[in-house]
Amino acid sequence: MLPKTDAHQHFLIAGGIFASAQPHLVTTILGSCVSVCLWDGILQRGGINHYMLPFWNGEGLASPKYGNIAIAKLIERLQNLGSDRRDLRAKVFGGGVVLRVSNPFMNIGDRNIQLAEDLLRNENIPIISADTGGTVGRKLIFHTGTGTVLVKKLPRQIDDIRV
Amino acid sequence: MDRFNDETLPADLQRRLEEGRIAVDNLRTMTVNLEQVNEKLRLSEEMRSNFLSNIRNEMNNPLAAILGLARQIADRKVDAETAGTMAGTVYREAFDLDFQLRNIFAAAELEAGEVSFSIARLDVAALLRQLVADFSHRAEEKRVALQVDAGAPDGGQLLFTTDPEKLKIVLANLLANAVEFTKEGTRASVHVRRDGGTLTIAVADQGPGIPPADRKKVFDRFVQLDTGARKRHRGHGLGLSIAKAYAEMLGGSMALSSEEGRGCVFTLSVAELLSAGSVDASSSDGNEFIFEPGTGS
Numbered sequence: 001m002l003p004k005t006d007a008h009q010h011f012l013i014a015g016g017i018f019a020s021a022q023p024h025l026v027t028t029i030l031g032s033c034v035s036v037c038l039w040d041g042i043l044q045r046g047g048i049n050h051y052m053l054p055f056w057n058g059e060g061l062a063s064p065k066y067g068n069i070a071i072a073k074l075i076e077r078l079q080n081l082g083s084d085r086r087d088l089r090a091k092v093f094g095g096g097v098v099l100r101v102s103n104p105f106m107n108i109g110d111r112n113i114q115l116a117e118d119l120l121r122n123e124n125i126p127i128i129s130a131d132t133g134g135t136v137g138r139k140l141i142f143h144t145g146t147g148t149v150l151v152k153k154l155p156r157q158i159d160d161i162r163v
Numbered sequence: 164m165d166r167f168n169d170e171t172l173p174a175d176l177q178r179r180l181e182e183g184r185i186a187v188d189n190l191r192t193m194t195v196n197l198e199q200v201n202e203k204l205r206l207s208e209e210m211r212s213n214f215l216s217n218i219r220n221e222m223n224n225p226l227a228a229i230l231g232l233a234r235q236i237a238d239r240k241v242d243a244e245t246a247g248t249m250a251g252t253v254y255r256e257a258f259d260l261d262f263q264l265r266n267i268f269a270a271a272e273l274e275a276g277e278v279s280f281s282i283a284r285l286d287v288a289a290l291l292r293q294l295v296a297d298f299s300h301r302a303e304e305k306r307v308a309l310q311v312d313a314g315a316p317d318g319g320q321l322l323f324t325t326d327p328e329k330l331k332i333v334l335a336n337l338l339a340n341a342v343e344f345t346k347e348g349t350r351a352s353v354h355v356r357r358d359g360g361t362l363t364i365a366v367a368d369q370g371p372g373i374p375p376a377d378r379k380k381v382f383d384r385f386v387q388l389d390t391g392a393r394k395r396h397r398g399h400g401l402g403l404s405i406a407k408a409y410a411e412m413l414g415g416s417m418a419l420s421s422e423e424g425r426g427c428v429f430t431l432s433v434a435e436l437l438s439a440g441s442v443d444a445s446s447s448d449g450n451e452f453i454f455e456p457g458t459g460s
Binding site for chain 2: 013014015016017018049055056057058059060061062063064065069070073
């Protein structure tokens with residue numbers, strides 16, 4: 001378990017991004033959604049996103065509900081807080097199969113994971129750990145001050161809990 | 164490895180050729196789709212830069228009116244009755260500015276991923292009565308009758324647990340659009356229904372309606388169906404994109420039905436929310452994993 005801490009608490013909703021210079025315990029719940037946790041070991045701070053779909057295709061708002069926007073904005077937020085992108089390390093979680101679909105191309109979870117891997121590779125940010133896929137939901141607690149992530153697998157199938 | 168004879172070889176080649184043809188076909192379809200998405204993204208970028216150049220006029224004109232009128236009232240250059248009329252205009256211009264700014268802030272917050280929720284029990288009937296009062300001056304200008312069936316008897320309550328601020332922004336935008344687009348001298352109406360844990364609010368206008376091809380597009384950011392020199396309606400084309408995003412975040416949806424020439428009905432459905440703290444995410448037999456901080460590998 002995480003050590004007792006005086007870090008602030010934050011609940012991250014789907015489509016949200018959180019990054020702070022102060023240590024926070026960020027909780028989020030993932031089904032087919034993916035969270036990328038970025039951590040800067042030099043400044044000892046980090047940030048996390050929670051996206052639902054891989055690509056924004058011009059529909060609705062250009063929000064971090066979409067992976068390509070969520071990852072770019074998370075990197076930008078950490079850079080605005082003073083991080084050098086070369087110091088960033090990534091941990092990737094989620095992307096479970098929560099809805100049974102016959103067509104593998106329609107598996108949102110897999111496509112969300114693939115997107116994180118592709119974009120982080122393009123950005124030269126190494127993924128140092130990951131717990132993705134499967135038919136489970138996940139509850140994450142990310143300590144932005146230490147980079148520690150606690151993952152609890154939720155054995156029953158869940159939809160992404162938004163709130 | 165498969166062995167082929169004179170009979171099976173041509174059949175196998177035929178099959179492979181066919182597979183190749185299908186693969187090329189799929190690639191073509193994918194390329195066309197990608198080109199369409201690309202075009203859509205380009206348009207979205209273009210609208211974003213148009214927005215930035217339009218915003219100056221949209222903000223400056225009402226602000227100039229407010230400053231000018233307020234100055235005259237403050238200098239006591241006008242009699243009490245004129246001052247009263249002027250103050251009414253100042254209020255309406257300020258109301259519009261405030262409404263537009265709130266939308267811009269909401270869109271910025273959504274696009275930055277900085278939305279947070281504050282769940283509370285809310286009287287939906289009272290909220291609607293308040294919103295109708297807020298928009299009554301706009302309705303009066305257009306001689307539009309605003310009808311509300313608040314799902315509760317006169318003065319009664321309709322309690323529902325959700326994020327009150329977000330619901331208010333969604334409804335304000337639907338109401339503002341209905342008044343804006345309904346024809347002069349007609350009516351706009353709001354119907355509220357509660358069905359178990361689901362709240363459904365339908366906002367109808369008697370405007371020109373929206374052709375089927377544009378029904379999805381109206382929820383995209385910066386999209387206004389009358390643009391350029393013909394543009395007659397105020398706003399930035401953000402309202403419906405915000406309303407839809409919030410509706411989905413509140414665990415609901417936004418639907419549009421329309422009959423051309425007869426008007427539109429926007430229907431918001433949201434599920435009653437639990438408070439954030441009560442989300443049941445614990446499990447007695449779940450696994451726990453701890454990933455120690457990276458070593459920079």
